[in-house]
Amino acid sequence: MTSDRIWLSSYPEGVPSDIDPSLYSSLVELMEASFKQFAQRTAFCFMGQNLSYAELDAQSHVMAAYLQSLGLTKGDRVAIMMPNMPQYPIAVAAILRAGYVVVNVNPLYTPRELEHQLKDSGAKAIFIIENFAATLEKCIAQTAVAHVVLCAMGDRLGWVKGSLVNYVVRNVKKMVPAFNLPHQVRFNAAMAKARSMVLSAVTLGPDDIAVLQYTGGTTGVSKGAVLLHRNVVANVLQSEAWNSPVMKLVPPGEQPTSVCALPLYHIFAFTVNMMLSLRMGAKTILIPNPRDLPAVLKELSKHVFHSFPAVNTLFNGLAHHPDFNTVDWSHLKVSVGGGMAVTPAVAKLWLEKTGCPICEGYGLSETSPSASCNPPNSTVFSGTIGVPIPSTWMKLIDDEGQDVTTPGLAGEIAIKGPQVMAGYWQRPDETARAMTPDGYFKSGDVGVMDARGFFKIVDRKKDMILVSGFNVYPNEVEEVVSSCPGVLECAAVGVPDEKTGEAVKLVIVKNDPALSEIQVQEYCRANMTGYKQPRVIEFRSELPKTPVGKILRRELREQK
Numbered sequence: 024m025t026s027d028r029i030w031l032s033s034y035p036e037g038v039p040s041d042i043d044p045s046l047y048s049s050l051v052e053l054m055e056a057s058f059k060q061f062a063q064r065t066a067f068c069f070m071g072q073n074l075s076y077a078e079l080d081a082q083s084h085v086m087a088a089y090l091q092s093l094g095l096t097k098g099d100r101v102a103i104m105m106p107n108m109p110q111y112p113i114a115v116a117a118i119l120r121a122g123y124v125v126v127n128v129n130p131l132y133t134p135r136e137l138e139h140q141l142k143d144s145g146a147k148a149i150f151i152i153e154n155f156a157a158t159l160e161k162c163i164a165q166t167a168v169a170h171v172v173l174c175a176m177g178d179r180l181g182w183v184k185g186s187l188v189n190y191v192v193r194n195v196k197k198m199v200p201a202f203n204l205p206h207q208v209r210f211n212a213a214m215a216k217a218r219s220m221v222l223s224a225v226t227l228g229p230d231d232i233a234v235l236q237y238t239g240g241t242t243g244v245s246k247g248a249v250l251l252h253r254n255v256v257a258n259v260l261q262s263e264a265w266n267s268p269v270m271k272l273v274p275p276g277e278q279p280t281s282v283c284a285l286p287l288y289h290i291f292a293f294t295v296n297m298m299l300s301l302r303m304g305a306k307t308i309l310i311p312n313p314r315d316l317p318a319v320l321k322e323l324s325k326h327v328f329h330s331f332p333a334v335n336t337l338f339n340g341l342a343h344h345p346d347f348n349t350v351d352w353s354h355l356k357v358s359v360g361g362g363m364a365v366t367p368a369v370a371k372l373w374l375e376k377t378g379c380p381i382c383e384g385y386g387l388s389e390t391s392p393s394a395s396c397n398p399p400n401s402t403v404f405s406g407t408i409g410v411p412i413p414s415t416w417m418k419l420i421d422d423e424g425q426d427v428t429t430p431g432l433a434g435e436i437a438i439k440g441p442q443v444m445a446g447y448w449q450r451p452d453e454t455a456r457a458m459t460p461d462g463y464f465k466s467g468d469v470g471v472m473d474a475r476g477f478f479k480i481v482d483r484k485k486d487m488i489l490v491s492g493f494n495v496y497p498n499e500v501e502e503v504v505s506s507c508p509g510v511l512e513c514a515a516v517g518v519p520d521e522k523t524g525e526a527v528k529l530v531i532v533k534n535d536p537a538l539s540e541i542q543v544q545e546y547c548r549a550n551m552t553g554y555k556q557p558r559v560i561e562f563r564s565e566l567p568k569t570p571v572g573k574i575l576r577r578e579l580r581e582q583k
Contacts, residue, residue: 030476509538
């Protein structure tokens with residue numbers, strides 16, 4: 024198979040073609056090795072409070088004993104529903120050390136969405152921030168959840184600061200709606216109760232389930248990708264190997280530090296922020312609300328940091344913010360772009376303002392998530408998703424499942440590697456549909472590959488617009504229009520059209536109030552062939568997005 028990997032010649036010097044996924048038998052072994060090796064280092068920083076590796080070790084050990092005392096059995100699912108705060112990594116480490124499975128939950132879910140995920144996963148316990156306890160109250164009776172650990176923003180900030188933070192959240196900002204959950208236990212109370220408890224050792228292997236990662240559900244019902252311990256371990260080691268050419272430039276004696284502005288319930292942050300940082304003995308700066316840009320910049324102004332994974336919308340928002348220069352960006356070694364396409368205009372601006380290029384990667388919940396990435400030491404924005412990372416194979420297939428071998432011809436991207444999920448939770452039919460007979464996962468993304476093995480996404484199958492029999496890919500339209508002066512961000516979708524079947528509709532957020540529809544049309548005429556040009560142009564103050572910042576084209580299609 025090695026001879027197929029034409030992209031290996033594009034690897035940066037020092038990056039291996041393969042990693043050893045058997046280095047750790049489980050994520051627990053990986054974490055415990057780091058707890059021991061980096062005991063004195065800071066693992067997480069939150070609102071000015073540090074949590075060391077030794078403290079994370081001790082606190083997750085106690086919480087794991089508490090979970091075992093509830094009578095759960097090995098392999099039971101435990102949900103986590105909260106923003107980025109210290110209880111998150113403590114809960115993750117506790118759940119895994121106790122022998123259970125992490126179910127990451129979006130804290131902004133509605134009761135209907137939460138009920139689906141809890142029922143589908145069969146979760147028996149949940150860690151939830153009190154701000155969203157009212158949501159859980161509305162659906163808990165329909166689920167198997169019997170144990171609720173209630174977290175508050177100030178729980179791990181010490182008594183004085185924690186009490187003040189909780190008072191402000193509850194009484195000043197009024198961010199905690201009234202709720203009634205009779206059997207809940209407060210996080211700190213559970214910790215106090217379990218101090219004298221003994222944690223029973225659990226034997227975990229590579230094929231035990233570590234995480235149920237639910238896909239966004241933008242294509243229909245939300246499904247749980249079954250990520251085994253070996254899947255996430257492999258992706259951590261792959262990501263570490265890929266970033267090594269630039270991360271080794273961190274000065275000796277300076278602790279590698281990463282910014283975690285993406286939510287930890289998202290697999291991108293879970294693996295590439297939290298787990299990779301733990302493996303490297305790095306410090307992670309937890310940002311609870313990435314939409315509050317002034318607060319993000321204020322926090323970052325206090326730190327030296329080297330790694331910043333984010334989505335295009337966050338890079339864009341920060342780079343345009345008036346407080347951007349209050350932060351020292353000079354230590355930044357890698358800016359990883361993922362979750363959605365990085366646009367050339369944002370990449371150019373980010374490089375100009377930070378001196379650090381955005382290194383665009385690609386992955387999915389089903390691939391733990393990283394599958395491909397641009398070389399981290401490249402200074403030229405390629406507009407591609409890069410090449411497959413170590414131990415990963417990617418190819419293009421047509422609608423019949425046959426390999427597309429002609430360079431430049433589009434096909435569905437299919438991925439094979441140790442990071443690919445075991446399947447969808449309790450959905451063998453969906454699993455069979457998603458996998459090829461030779462073990463590749465079918466991504467649903469349409470791409471092309473060049474002669475050097477670099478892949479470029481031309482779009483998701485379902486997002487393609489058919490204009491008079493011609494395929495129009497929204498990504499291409501958006502990439503062009505986002506470079507138009509006066510455009511802050513945009514999204515392209517297909518709308519019904521009597522003449523052409525479908526037409527392109529463009530929704531734009533301006534950063535220049537003077538921008539007119541005529542100017543956009545002229546720009547499109549100058550840069551795109553006729554059938555790709557938008558027939559409908561609409562200006563809005565904002566675009567609908569997921570909490571991670573991905574633009575929801577589906578919502579734009581559904582809005583009349």
